[in-house]
Amino acid sequence: MSAMLTVRDLRKRFGEHEVVKGVDLDVEEGEVVVVIGPSGSGKSTFIRCLNSLEEPSGGTVVIDGGAATQAGDRKALAKLREEVGMVFQDYTLFPHMTVLANMTLAPVKLKRMSKAEARESALQLLDRVGLRHKANGYPSELSGGQQQRVAIVRALAMRPRLLLFDEPTSALDPETVGDVLNVMKGLAKEGMTMIVVTHEMGFAREVADRVVFFDSGRIIEQGPPEQIFSAPREERTRQFLSSVLR
Numbered sequence: 001m002s003a004m005l006t007v008r009d010l011r012k013r014f015g016e017h018e019v020v021k022g023v024d025l026d027v028e029e030g031e032v033v034v035v036i037g038p039s040g041s042g043k044s045t046f047i048r049c050l051n052s053l054e055e056p057s058g059g060t061v062v063i064d065g066g067a068a069t070q071a072g073d074r075k076a077l078a079k080l081r082e083e084v085g086m087v088f089q090d091y092t093l094f095p096h097m098t099v100l101a102n103m104t105l106a107p108v109k110l111k112r113m114s115k116a117e118a119r120e121s122a123l124q125l126l127d128r129v130g131l132r133h134k135a136n137g138y139p140s141e142l143s144g145g146q147q148q149r150v151a152i153v154r155a156l157a158m159r160p161r162l163l164l165f166d167e168p169t170s171a172l173d174p175e176t177v178g179d180v181l182n183v184m185k186g187l188a189k190e191g192m193t194m195i196v197v198t199h200e201m202g203f204a205r206e207v208a209d210r211v212v213f214f215d216s217g218r219i220i221e222q223g224p225p226e227q228i229f230s231a232p233r234e235e236r237t238r239q240f241l242s243s244v245l246r
Contacts, residue, residue, distance in 0.1 A: 004029040004193055005050070005162060010059035012045050019045045021217035022059070027162070030191040034204040034225075037214035038240060043197045044166050046214065050195070051084040051164065052077055063161065082110065085155035089167040091147040093139040093154070099126070100135040103154045111158060118157070125153035129183050145176025152183055163187070165196040201244060205229055213237045 003026035012020040019042045048054040103122035107113040126132040129149040211228040221234045
């Protein structure tokens with residue numbers, strides 16, 4: 001069976017500094033891959049390269065065995081971003097637009113949905129996260145946790161095949177983190193293919209099918225959560241986990 005996502009020799013340089021150093025990764029449909037590692041290890045840059053928010057310096061990213069996305073190929077890039085949704089740590093909602101307008105903008109413009117269809121889909125998604133009553137409100141009227149839940153369902157409104165999360169709880173107050181993680185757990189149970197960069201080790205233990213430990217621009221080790229957290233093979237993995245799990 002071919003992987004939904006195939007990454008080969010992915011590299012990213014900023015000037016002379018190589019941040020991502022020849023990463024290979026396969027992700028199967030319905031798999032939840034959680035990427036952990038120290039700050040500055042390149043994991044956020046890596047995940048941003050997967051839908052070309054950061055243009056890779058080398059390597060290939062292939063969805064569903066299709067053509068590799070090449071730098072400068074705007075048509076292929078647009079297709080890739082339809083297939084791959086992204087949730088950021090800072091919500092990225094448009095402050096001058098209502099929640100409903102934030103959610104319907106891309107489906108109408110990029111997916112060519114009718115406004116009525118996009119509106120109905122958005123309201124159903126807001127129902128899923130308990131925020132339908134906020135549809136006509138503005139982002140400034142929402143808590144951080146509410147904004148992040150809206151950001152998640154906004155990404156889902158595009159009906160992506162793969163959903164990327166770049167430290168989605170890092171900007172939240174501790175008491176709102178659980179609400180966002182619960183939404184993500186629900187998506188995992190429903191079979192959404194997800195790659196999650198996070199510092200939430202409890203989430204990684206509970207939800208991940210595979211944990212990937214990233215350091216110095218490379219994948220150092222990967223495996224099931226029970227193996228990574230209980231019996232890591234690499235000394236660098238052991239050092240990292242001993243510091244974060246103390």
